[in-house]
Amino acid sequence: MSEDAFLATYDPSAYGRLALTVDVVLLGLRDGRPAALLLKRDEPPQAGLWALPGGFVGVAETLEAAADRVLREKAGLSGLHLEQLYTFGAIDRDPRMRIVSVAYLALLPETAFAAAARNGAGLRPAVIEVPWAGEAGGPVAVRAPEDGQERGPLPLAFDHADILALAILRLRGKLDYSSVGFALLPDRFTLRQLQDVHEAILGTALNKPAFRRRMLDRGWLEPTGARAAGTSFRPPELYRFRQPR
Amino acid sequence: MSEDAFLATYDPSAYGRLALTVDVVLLGLRDGRPAALLLKRDEPPQAGLWALPGGFVGVAETLEAAADRVLREKAGLSGLHLEQLYTFGAIDRDPRMRIVSVAYLALLPETAFAAAARNGAGLRPAVIEVPWAGEAGGPVAVRAPEDGQERGPLPLAFDHADILALAILRLRGKLDYSSVGFALLPDRFTLRQLQDVHEAILGTALNKPAFRRRMLDRGWLEPTGARAAGTSFRPPELYRFRQPR
DNA sequence: TGAATAGTGTCTCTAAGACATTATTAT
DNA sequence: ATAATAATGTCTTAGAGACACTATTCA
Numbered sequence: 001m002s003e004d005a006f007l008a009t010y011d012p013s014a015y016g017r018l019a020l021t022v023d024v025v026l027l028g029l030r031d032g033r034p035a036a037l038l039l040k041r042d043e044p045p046q047a048g049l050w051a052l053p054g055g056f057v058g059v060a061e062t063l064e065a066a067a068d069r070v071l072r073e074k075a076g077l078s079g080l081h082l083e084q085l086y087t088f089g090a091i092d093r094d095p096r097m098r099i100v101s102v103a104y105l106a107l108l109p110e111t112a113f114a115a116a117a118r119n120g121a122g123l124r125p126a127v128i129e130v131p132w133a134g135e136a137g138g139p140v141a142v143r144a145p146e147d148g149q150e151r152g153p154l155p156l157a158f159d160h161a162d163i164l165a166l167a168i169l170r171l172r173g174k175l176d177y178s179s180v181g182f183a184l185l186p187d188r189f190t191l192r193q194l195q196d197v198h199e200a201i202l203g204t205a206l207n208k209p210a211f212r213r214r215m216l217d218r219g220w221l222e223p224t225g226a227r228a229a230g231t232s233f234r235p236p237e238l239y240r241f242r243q244p245r
Numbered sequence: 246m247s248e249d250a251f252l253a254t255y256d257p258s259a260y261g262r263l264a265l266t267v268d269v270v271l272l273g274l275r276d277g278r279p280a281a282l283l284l285k286r287d288e289p290p291q292a293g294l295w296a297l298p299g300g301f302v303g304v305a306e307t308l309e310a311a312a313d314r315v316l317r318e319k320a321g322l323s324g325l326h327l328e329q330l331y332t333f334g335a336i337d338r339d340p341r342m343r344i345v346s347v348a349y350l351a352l353l354p355e356t357a358f359a360a361a362a363r364n365g366a367g368l369r370p371a372v373i374e375v376p377w378a379g380e381a382g383g384p385v386a387v388r389a390p391e392d393g394q395e396r397g398p399l400p401l402a403f404d405h406a407d408i409l410a411l412a413i414l415r416l417r418g419k420l421d422y423s424s425v426g427f428a429l430l431p432d433r434f435t436l437r438q439l440q441d442v443h444e445a446i447l448g449t450a451l452n453k454p455a456f457r458r459r460m461l462d463r464g465w466l467e468p469t470g471a472r473a474a475g476t477s478f479r480p481p482e483l484y485r486f487r488q489p490r
Numbered sequence: 491t492g493a494a495t496a497g498t499g500t501c502t503c504t505a506a507g508a509c510a511t512t513a514t515t516a517t
Numbered sequence: 518a519t520a521a522t523a524a525t526g527t528c529t530t531a532g533a534g535a536c537a538c539t540a541t542t543c544a
Contacts, residue, residue, distance in 0.1 A: 017304050020263055020345055059262045059343050063334035087332045087347050089308035098304050100265055102332050102345075192496080209498070210533050217532095227542095233494040234541035437523080454525070455506050462505095472515095478521040479514035497540070506531080513524070 021101040022067045023054035023160070025085070025167040026075060028113025029184055030125050030145055032200050036164055037075060037116060037123045038142065041157055045095045049157035050126065050142065052164075054101065067104040075116045075123055080106040081183060085166055093159045103163045105170065107183035126154055130168055133203045140165045171201050179220055182241040190228055190236040191215065219244050266346040267312045268299035268405070270330070270412040271320060273358025274429055275370050275390055277445050281409055282320060282361060282368045283387065286402055290340045294402035295371065295387065297409075299346065312349040320361045320368055325351040326428060330411055338404045348408045350415065352428035371399055375413055378448045385410045416446050424465055427486040435473055435481040436460065464489050 026037040038050040053074040057066040064082055072078045085103040093099065108116060117125045126142035139161035141153040156164075174180050175198055184197045195211050215221055222242040227235035271282040283295040298319040302311040309327055317323045330348040338344065353361060362370045371387035384406035386398040401409075419425050420443055429442045440456050460466055467487040472480040 018265055018302065020265060057263065057334070057345070060336060062336055063332065063345070084331060086329060087308065089302070089347070091305060091307055100302070100308070100347075102334070190496090207534050208496095209535085212497075213532080231495075232543045234496050234543090236496055435523090452507050453523095454508090457524075458505080476522080477516045479516095479523050481523055491544105493544085494542090495540100496542095497538105499536105499538075501535085501537105503534080504532090506529100508529080509527090511524100511526075513522100515521090515523095517519085 018098045018100065020057045021054050021099055022057060022063060022070060022104055023052040023088075023101050023163055024067050024070050024082075024104045024106055025052060025164060026071070026077075026106050026108060026113075026116065026123075027167055027171070027184075028108040028125070029110050029197065029200055030113065030127055032196060034128045034130070034168060034200055035113070035125045035145070036128055036142065036167070037113070038126045038154070038156075039074065039122050040124070046157040048155070050124075050154045050160075051157035052103075052160050053123065057102075063102050064104075067102075067106075071106060074121065076119050077106075077108075077112075077116055080108070082106050083170075083180075085163070085170055088159055088163065090159065103166065105167050107171075107180065109184055109186050111186060128164055128168065129153070130165075130203055135169075135172070137165055137169055140168065168201070175201055179241065179243070182220075185241075188224055188226070188238040188240055190238060191221075192236060194239075263343045263345065265302045266299050266344055267302060267308060267315060267349055268297040268333075268346050268408060269312050269315050269327075269349045269351055270297060270409060271316070271322075271351050271353060271358075271361065271368075272412055272416070272429075273353040273370070274355050274442065274445055275358065275372055277441060279373045279375070279413060279445055280358070280370045280390070281373055281387065281412070282358070283371045283399070283401075284319065284367050285369070291402040293400070295399045295405075296402035297348075297405050298368065302347075308347050309349075312347075312351075316351060319366065321364050322351075322353075322357075322361055325353070327351050328415075328425075330408070330415055333404055333408065335404065348411065350412050352416075352425065354429055354431050356431060373409055373413065374398070375410075375448055380414075380417070382410055382414050385413065413446070420446055424486065424488070427465075430486075433469055433471070433483040433485055435483060436466075437481060439484075 028035055039053055041047050041049055041051050053070050055066065055070045057063060067082050068078060071080060083105045085105050087100060087102045089100045091098065113125065117123055125145060127145055129141045129143055131140065132138060142156060143153050171180060181194065181197050185193060191212055194215060195206055199206055220241055221239045224238045224240050226238045228238055229235060273280055284298055286292050286294050286296050298315050300311060300315045302308060312327050313323060316325060328350045330350050332345060332347045334345045336343065358370065362368055370390060372390055374386045374388055376385065377383060387401060388398050416425060426439065426442050430438060436457055439460060440451055440453065444451055465486055466484045469483045469485050471483045473483055474480060
């Protein structure tokens with residue numbers, strides 16, 4: 001059924017007045033670039049376009065519970081830390097009916113991100129191409145990773161380009177003064193990996209000594225004593241994130 | 246009708262599944278302290294408690310339009326700058342039925358705040374007592390201004406103490422790097438007034454020379470050439486806020 | 491030893507805090 | 518002149534950026 005034919009036969013009033021959904025940005029890093037897990041829609045509306053995993057909020061379900069359920073149903077993940085991003089309420093953001101959506105952000109370390117992309121039913125990673133390096137905003141484009149079949153930017157459904165953009169902006173804003181960055185790393189990591197994460201999200205290079213000083217002075221890093229193996233050079237120290245009490 | 250009697254006769258299923266509202270924090274300063282405009286509920290549920298102005302979101306109304314309408318209907322104000330704060334979705338935040346609410350923040354300069362308190366149907370200013378001086382959060386207490394009849398803290402309806410707390414936190418976070426602070430001032434103001442606003446919101450004293458340097462270096466302040474009158478000492482220069490292009 | 495990255499020492503620069511001093515008005 | 522606050526000069530200090538240098542591992 002074509003998009004137009006679908007809309008012609010769709011009866012919005014059959015669905016009541018106003019619906020509430022959650023959409024979850026499952027953000028991780030792929031080859032050192034920010035990426036999100038997206039789902040290809042195979043039903044109208046907007047069949048063939050790529051969308052964030054989402055779902056309706058139940059009457060006896062909190063917003064966080066709905067987001068967690070979506071995560072479980074669509075990515076096989078549960079219990080991730082969720083942060084509310086923003087609530088999108090434009091009248092025509094969904095062509096079926098009036099749907100207001102609360103957007104959430106969840107962060108995955110690189111291995112969990114790759115695993116979810118393999119196990120999640122139809123979830124595929126898409127590298128986010130952020131056209132703004134500074135603090136300005138605007139929608140973003142996404143692209144299938146190099147190893148995929150698709151070429152060119154992937155078409156995004158609804159207002160999901162705006163939601164993705166907001167996720168990046170929010171992350172950038174909190175990165176330096178909060179501990180969100182660690183959610184994108186495995187349990188044990190090197191200072192270089194931590195800096196790579198920050199640079200990937202911020203989209204700019206950072207000064208190494210200053211970065212190390214700042215991070216170590218925060219008191220969030222606990223040296224494990226172990227060092228990373230498998231390098232052909234001086235092995236870096238492994239750290240663990242430790243919540244400042 | 247008592248609160249219990251009301252709840253006993255109330256049929257939640259008659260209202261459908263899930264409703265969406267907006268609640269607006271109308272924030273201003275009163276005697277140099279942050280204050281919000283509140284409404285005394287005279288119907289159950291929670292009759293007698295103090296609540297933020299709010300209302301249901303129409304099917305063909307954006308969230309911002311709903312917030313603007315609430316502002317117009319309850320405070321006689323329109324076209325104010327609105328900032329979305331957060332969406333509150335706890336199951337039992339309203340005893341009648343499942344109501345999810347999108348909270349908005351609007352800022353008023355001191356004179357407009359006082360005028361809205363006079364003209365708004367039942368809107369009364371309440372000084373916000375923030376128990377945390379740093380960055381920590383938690384609900385806040387409100388109190389009628391000294392000149393009023395009431396004594397002691399005013400009881401707040403629903404989760405509105407949390408909403409008010411979030412408004413303060415958000416404002417504090419944006420105060421130093423954005424131009425929100427100017428929305429709490431009249432068109433022309435002195436640097437001391439600007440500093441007073443910042444100190445009232447932050448809850449801490451600021452260093453005068455450093456504050457002046459920072460503000461002037463921002464390029465947002467345009468000297469008017471005029472000076473404030475009516476002082477018995479050196480009259481301060483009046484500035485105007487000018488959006489940095 | 492050479493290559494490669496880890497990790498650090500140090501200088502400079504910027505901006506904030508502290509504190510004192512000068513400026514300007516009304517009484 | 519005095520009182521009161523505006524407005525600024527300057528010293529100190531904290532932290533970031535720049536850049537070079539040392540450290541450590543494998544091949």
